[in-house]
Amino acid sequence: MKTNKVMIQLGYILGASALLTAIGYFFASNWAMLNRFEKFIPIFVLIVGFYGLSVWLSRHVGREFLSKLSLFASCISFGVGVGLIGQTYNSHADSYSLFLVWFVPALLYAILTRWQPYYVLSYILGHLAYGLFFFPKWGSYFEAEGATLLIWLGLAIMNGFLFILFEKGRIHAPFLKWVTFQATICIFIIMSVSHTFENYGIWMNLPLIAVLAAAVMYAHRTQNKVYLLFAGLWISAAITTKYIELIIEYHNELFFIVSLLFVIVFIGANVMFMNYVRAWKPASKGIETGSEVEVDSAAKSDGDFSKWVVRVLTVSLIIIGSLLGCFTLIGLVTVVLGFDDPANILIGYGFVAVIGMLAAKKFNVLARFTILLSGLMLGAGAAIVTEQSSMLLIFLALTLIAFAYLEGLVTRILFFAASIIIVAFVLFDWINxxxxxxxxxxxxxxxxxxxxxxxxxxxxxxxxxxxxxxxxxxxxxxxxxxxxxxxxxxxxxxxxxxxxxxxxxxxxxxxxxxxxxxxxxxxxxxxxxxxxxxxKLLHKSISFAIIGLLILGITVWLEKRQKPEEDAASHPLPVYGANRWLIALLILLQVGAMSLQIGKSEYLLSHGKLIKLQLEPLDPRSLIQGDYVRLRYTISLPPMYQNNLEERTGKGKVAVVLAPSGNSEVYEFRREYKPGESLSPEEIRLNGEREGYEGIVYGIENFFIPEGTGREYEQKAKFAEVKVSTNGDAILVRLTEK
Known part of the structure; x- marks a missing residue:
């Protein structure tokens, strides 16, 4: 009965995800046959319809899961609708505001329903909004290193604060608790990389050490082996990162000689750490049921889990130690010993290391496998670089021997995976x-x-x-x-x-x-x-819609085959509880917010002044909205920005005055607007925001186009027609050649 219930829930999830994917592809396709309102109406129907379906399902026995899933689909539809409005009125593609507007109801749903998917969705949307607020274009960065570091630090603090909330039990989200733990440490490691942050990276090593120490202390205080495992892994990752930084900075003979001692110390320290993990036996946190059978079962489960933790940690440390050993040995052979063609030396070392460690049964496990894996990586890697297929086949035979000869599930998985990789390289060498x-x-x-x-x-x-x-x-x-x-x-x-x-x-x-x-x-x-x-996106939409309907049809058929007593055995659970009216209000607010944005945009299109601007198009792609061209105008970098470094690196809101250029209908920059000043009849005010070296951004930098036509627009479009309201807000109408 439980298996059937899980299968039915899975069917509804897969079917719903396929249908929502189809909806997303449909709107991203910019289907020319639909006008603006024909695009908006289905979104409103979906938001309200999914909510209504959720309410209806909540009143039926055994439909609690489907009720939650329907409400979640309503939230997803709202996000698609926000993106669609931006797409239709050519504004805010990939902007932080899109994700921020979506983040607010997702977070409120999480608070009201306490359902885990909302917490995950809120976490993702919050990070996207945060990142795009500071970096509007994917891959962009601040010229000022300190500002970039502060942005990363803010992200780390945010994740650390969330972890504390999860740990204190203020919010129950076990998965996000684990994610924020990893994210906080990872961000501190990034901030400590001196080659990324040349001026401040070295100083960030101190807070990194403090965070790693706090992670170990937390794992020990809470007696949690999972977090102890990942704390150990992050310490090894930090050491590896620092080692690579030192290699880049000091790749001389003395460094690689000292590095050999460092690798030995690293392996020795990890051996001690592994012994500590094996000997550590935290007190059981099992439920006090009074049943000796359940206590014994919990103890056995904890013992099995402890073995799994030790295995994963051991393999991870072996891989990290092997990488460090490989870097060190390559440096010794090339820099210290001075071999110009070290391939045969490394292949020979690989043979000796692999065969020797296969025979050394009584050698320390961690050290043995570190040397064995480093030998395999160096020997096989050198054979791959020099295209020596015969040598690769010999290393393939050695990996299969290791698979058969060595014991342990994780060990055999590692060497079997290595053999698959070697086979792939051999085939590439033969077939090309x-x-x-x-x-x-x-x-x-x-x-x-x-x-x-x-x-x-x-x-x-x-x-x-x-x-x-x-x-x-x-x-x-x-x-x-x-x-x-x-x-x-x-x-x-x-x-x-x-x-x-x-x-x-x-x-x-x-x-x-x-x-x-x-x-x-x-x-x-x-x-x-x-x-x-x-x-085409439209074809994908139709395909996923058909797939979703098939999956849902099969799921409904399977559900009807269940015995009546199976359904009768389940009991209705409160899906909304006391918050049902707040959720209804939230739905109305979402619909109202979208309607208000549509109304403002339509009013501007009807009453705004049409002007023409000269532009320079680029061609990226929206994250969820389809194809668009990213525009840059001649007014994006006014003369005062070109000659004044302080103005160019400034931030904050700004308004400019534009006017036609002589007899031309193209509007050009005249001056910066001063609050309260009067404009001549031919002049207009345009609001924007300083974006440092990027100049001024006016919110009309994105124009959505039919799929696959980006290159055509990039080559032909020279001007943009824009509607501007009396208070300086603008909407991009079309792109033209003349």
Missing amino acids: SGVTVLSILSGLLFLLFASGQLIRQVEYREPVLYSSFPAFLLALFALTFLTESGWYYFTNVLFFLLVLAAIVISRQLQVQWVYAWSMGFWIAFLVYKYYDLAW
């Missing part, structure tokens, strides 16, 4: 065709996964399955982008059907690891296909 190699590799990995089910020894069966299945999905996923014409459609349909089948079957059989990998690739497929231009 990426599509052919990936096709062969996909078929081989699928056969390995299928035949792996027949292996009787569990110690060999599990690593084969755990390695081959994710590698198969990755290879086939890559093919969905690399193939062309008919093969493109074949690989995409094949990937879609196989992953969908894997999700359904693994959920039915309760094979969690297959389900997790399949669901991850399913989400990646939906996201990345948005940017794949082989299909």
